[in-house]
Amino acid sequence: MSRQGTKTDRSGGKVIARRKPIQLLLRRLLWAGLFVGLVFPVAVILFYRLLPPLVTPLMLLRDAPMQYDFVELELISPSLIQAVLVSEDQQFCEHNGFDWKQMGIVWDELLHTGSASRGASTISMxxxxxxxxxxxxxxxxxxxxxPLTLMLETLLPKRRILELYLNIAEFGEGVYGAEAAARAHFNRDAKGLTRGQAARLAAVLPNPLERNAGSPSRNVQNRANQISGQIRIAPAALWSCL
Structure with missing residues (x-):
């Protein structure tokens, strides 16, 4: 048997040795892992570039009747778009998926206090x-x-990422997306949301199962007021990529 896995027959010819079953299994597992980890997400993201998601893992995991109606970004109130950008990701148009400055602030808080007062997840994440x-x-x-965030940022324009986010974000028990949230909480479509209503929806995003945009607590209303104030003074660059 040669070092390359071949053997020589009596006539001097070479015969390729068969791979061992374990080698074949490992090779197949490697290809399967590559497909699941890279090819499949890329294919799904390219699908979402043109078509809306039918369902998300969160929708399947929640044990509640589902309200979900995907709409184009043009059918969502500019006030809600601005409120979400102001409250969730003010660097959305500038970063490549990760807000390194915000992540540094959170990391410093963790090192010095053991906990963070905010999250560092961007809208893309x-x-x-x-x-x-x-x-x-x-x-x-x-x-x-x-890696999934990098794929999104590479394969989709910012506008589409935000459109996907606003349509699949959880706004209450079984309520997904701006259109369903506007109807559930304010009995109107997403395009007709006022600035105050939009700010209340943005205010519940960190914890939509314990906060209610339609009947806000004092804390939720205070947060909504802060968001409304931030919208008034926010520079146009905040949503320049849209």
Whole structure:
């Protein structure tokens, strides 16, 4: 047997040795892992470039009747777009998926106090999580968010990423997306939301199962007022990529 896995017959010819079953299994597992980890997400993201998601993992995991109606960005109130950008990701038009400055602030807080007063997830990261991953916090999930976010930023324009986010974000129990949220909480379509209503919807995003945009607590209303004030003074560059 040669070092290349061949053997010589009596006539001097070479015969290729058969691969061992374990080698074939490992090779197949490698290709399967490559497909699941790279090819499949890319194919799905390219699908979402043109067509809306039928369902997300979060929708399947929640045990509640689902309200979900995908609409184009033009059919969502500019006030809600501005409120979400102001409250969730003010660097959305500038970053490549990750807000390194915000992540540095959170990291410093963790080092000095052991906890963080805010999150560092961008809209791109949240969209990647909502499209592909599960809601519970874990290091594995956060690790998987990184390549998925890079894929989103590479394959989709910013406008489409925001459109996807606003349509699949959870705004209440079983309520997904701006259109369903506007109807559930304010009995109107997403395009007709006022600035105050839009700010209340943005205010519940960090914890939509415990906060209610239609009947806001004092804390939610205070947060909505802050968001409304930020919209008034926000520079146009904040939504320049849209």
């Amino acid at each position: 949240q969209t990647a999580k909502n499209l592909f991953l599960w809601p519970s916090r874990s290091k594995v999930r956060k690790l998987l968010e990184v």
